[in-house]
Amino acid sequence: MKILSGFRDAFKVPDLRKKILFTFGILAIYRVGCFIPSPGVDVKKVVEQVEGQPLLRFLNIFTGGGLARMALFGLGIMPYITASIIMELLSAVIPKVKEWHQEGELGRKKITQVTRYLTLVLAMMESAGLIVSFRNNPEANILPNLTFARGVLIVLTLVSGMALLMWLGELITERGIGNGMSILIFAGIIATMPTEGMNMIRAVYMRNPALLGVVALAAIAIIVGVVYMERGERRIPVQYAKQVRGRRLYSGASTYIPVRVNTAGVIPIIFAASVIHFPLIIANFFPALQGFAMRFTTGSITYFVVYTGLIIFFSYFYTAIIFDPFELADNLKKYGGFIPGVRPGMPTVNYVARVVNRINLPGSIYIAAIALIPAIFFVYFGTAEIPIGGAAVIIIVGVALETMLQIEAQLQMRHYEGFLSR
Numbered sequence: 001m002k003i004l005s006g007f008r009d010a011f012k013v014p015d016l017r018k019k020i021l022f023t024f025g026i027l028a029i030y031r032v033g034c035f036i037p038s039p040g041v042d043v044k045k046v047v048e049q050v051e052g053q054p055l056l057r058f059l060n061i062f063t064g065g066g067l068a069r070m071a072l073f074g075l076g077i078m079p080y081i082t083a084s085i086i087m088e089l090l091s092a093v094i095p096k097v098k099e100w101h102q103e104g105e106l107g108r109k110k111i112t113q114v115t116r117y118l119t120l121v122l123a124m125m126e127s128a129g130l131i132v133s134f135r136n137n138p139e140a141n142i143l144p145n146l147t148f149a150r151g152v153l154i155v156l157t158l159v160s161g162m163a164l165l166m167w168l169g170e171l172i173t174e175r176g177i178g179n180g181m182s183i184l185i186f187a188g189i190i191a192t193m194p195t196e197g198m199n200m201i202r203a204v205y206m207r208n209p210a211l212l213g214v215v216a217l218a219a220i221a222i223i224v225g226v227v228y229m230e231r232g233e234r235r236i237p238v239q240y241a242k243q244v245r246g247r248r249l250y251s252g253a254s255t256y257i258p259v260r261v262n263t264a265g266v267i268p269i270i271f272a273a274s275v276i277h278f279p280l281i282i283a284n285f286f287p288a289l290q291g292f293a294m295r296f297t298t299g300s301i302t303y304f305v306v307y308t309g310l311i312i313f314f315s316y317f318y319t320a321i322i323f324d325p326f327e328l329a330d331n332l333k334k335y336g337g338f339i340p341g342v343r344p345g346m347p348t349v350n351y352v353a354r355v356v357n358r359i360n361l362p363g364s365i366y367i368a369a370i371a372l373i374p375a376i377f378f379v380y381f382g383t384a385e386i387p388i389g390g391a392a393v394i395i396i397v398g399v400a401l402e403t404m405l406q407i408e409a410q411l412q413m414r415h416y417e418g419f420l421s422r
Contacts, residue, residue, distance in 0.1 A: 009411055016177075016410050023176035026168050027187050033073040033165070034066035034191070038157045040150050041070045049134065058273055061392055064188030065195075070130070070154070072161035075123050077184045080166050083118040085267060087111055092321045119166060120159060127158035178403040186399040189392045200377070207380070222373070226397045229366050232261040234359045236352065241336045257328070259356055261363040264318040265398065268364065269371045269391040271318075272310035276303065303375060308368045315364035316357070325352040370394060 011017045037043050050056040050068040060067040063076030091097045100107035131151050165184065172180030204211050235256040279292060295302045329348040331337075338344055342351045370393060 010407055013410070016407070019175065019177045020407075023172055023178070023183065026172050026176065026180075027183070030073060030165065030168060030184060030187060031064065031191065033161060034064045034071050034188075035069065036072040038070045038072070038074070038154045040146070040154065043069050046070050046134075058277070061192050061196075062185055062188055064191040066188070070158070072157060073165050075126060075158050075162045075165075076188055077162075077165055077169060077181050079122040079126060079162055080115070080119045080169070080181060081185070081270075082122055083115045085270075086118060087115050088321060116166065120163060123159045123162040124155060127155045130158075131155065178399065178406055182395075182399045182402065185395055189396055203377075222370070222393065223397065226370065226393055227401070229261055229363075230394070230397055230401060234259045234261070234355060236355060237340055238332065238337050239340050241338070257352075259323075259359055261359055262367060262394075263323060263356070263360060263363060264315045264367075266367075266391045266394045267318050268311045268314035268367055269394070271314040272307055272371070273391075275310055276307050304372065307372065307375070311368040311371055312364040315367060316360055319356065319360050323356055325349045325356070328352055367394070 010020060047068045050060050056067065059076070059078065062078050063074060066072075066074040066076060087097065091101050097111070100110045103110075128151075131146075131154060135146060169180035169184050172178065172183050174180075176183070200215070201212065204215050235258055238255050238257055240253045240255070279295075294300075297303060326349055329345065329352065332339070332348065333344045339348055339351060342348050371391065
């Protein structure tokens, strides 16, 4: 009842109601664009091809099924997410990009502009790669009577759809509720859940009907566990010394630095999935490597070991990039803050780095466990299409919590009770 009253209060506020309805309107446009196929494509043959390749099936989840139709929004928003990750990585190795991060609003505009151009380049490469992959499989007959002009038309359709979708995501961020890019990925995953859920139920029922109840309880437990872990954080206490400004004496304040258990989010799963599926992609062009690539198929021992190791590695790697203990210690010293019992300077850097590394271990193991759920289902039930595991469930829970917190903050500003207030 509290959640229902929160939704009712959200629609009572005119400004908030406009933002929610605007977001739903953009999502409706997005879903329509996922059903408009590119010209000259046999949609049924594309669906069969996508279902037969693990990486394409993985990407199809994030596009709301648009990739399986080679639709206008068939590339989804993933090229933009990839471009954003690349810019984050470049900030650690290119001083100029790091300067942009530190320039405030002007620097963010420069980074956004470069990210947009990089997104279009990645979208063009991905769409061209899809055409080449389909063209190299003449038995599938996905692109009948393919000519250079028709191939260019398909690429332009997909890239134009990607640019339009990027603009729609930015509109949600500016005029709607939540982060636009995250909302679009969330909507795409939710759209594929009914089909994946039915496939999972069908596979479990064929194996043993009595297991349906166990699977339902496991799904609830997984969602509860993800919510608990995504909200989990380690709070590092911070004390600010008394400061004299002009003729006034400001007393020191106590606060904390939140360090999330899952600092890297879903990025390690995306990186690891791309690497683990790379041998399968190479084997399509070099048949001699088929035997080696088969070792990394879903459900094999090599897949479990390598995939887990990659997720843990990328979790530490990406956390080290986005969380800089040196910068944190410098900012604390600059504004008169310190961690009780820890000296400023390098002792603070070492303390923060030690805390982050310790909490990152259970966080990375948790991400790996969630990511391996589809592979476990594949081994026991013969299907990897489940809506309760992998990157999908982490994204769904994370975006839902973030959006609810934004609505909650705006409701409390107007003296309403939110979804999570006590």
